[in-house]
Amino acid sequence: MDTKISCPLFNERGRLCMDVLPFVPQGFQTLQFCLTSQYAQCPFFKYVNNPTIYCEYFKNCSICERFVKTEFEAFVELAETWCLSHFRQCARREKRNRGEIPPPNLLPSGDALSE
Numbered sequence: 649m650d651t652k653i654s655c656p657l658f659n660e661r662g663r664l665c666m667d668v669l670p671f672v673p674q675g676f677q678t679l680q681f682c683l684t685s686q687y688a689q690c691p692f693f694k695y696v697n698n699p700t701i702y703c704e705y706f707k708n709c710s711i712c713e714r715f716v717k718t719e720f721e722a723f724v725e726l727a728e729t730w731c732l733s734h735f736r737q738c739a740r741r742e743k744r745n746r747g748e749i750p751p752p753n754l755l756p757s758g759d760a761l762s763e
């Protein structure tokens with residue numbers, strides 16, 4: 649693991665990405681991103697640098713928040729696969745665009761997350 653390069657948004661004040669995003673990830677799960685060159689793959693870093701490439705619901709998506717709090721690696725994969733690329737096919741986004749509130753366990757694929 650490269651420990652010489654760290655995220656420009658990580659300093660003595662903490663994670664500056666949190667000033668922009670409402671998510672509060674579990675610190676220990678994000679450190680491998682914050683403290684290494686892997687920061688470039690962090691969805692928060694990408695969002696802060698260019699929010700226009702993301703789904704418009706990213707900042708207040710409950711499934712993202714859920715994964716951020718519990719499984720940061722899984723959140724990174726979800727954000728890469730859906731929020732940052734195939735968001736037009738996301739089942740949650742489709743519901744929100746129809747004015748509906750997606751069930752908390754609805755995954756972007758349309759499958760249900762087992763509780």
Ligand code: SF4
Nearest residue numbers: 655665682690692693
């Ligand atoms: S790596 Fe990600 S979580 Fe860590 S400070 Fe940078 S943007 Fe925030």
Ligand code: SF4
Nearest residue numbers: 703706709731735738
């Ligand atoms: S693509 Fe889907 S999961 Fe991602 S932020 Fe948008 S609504 Fe949420």
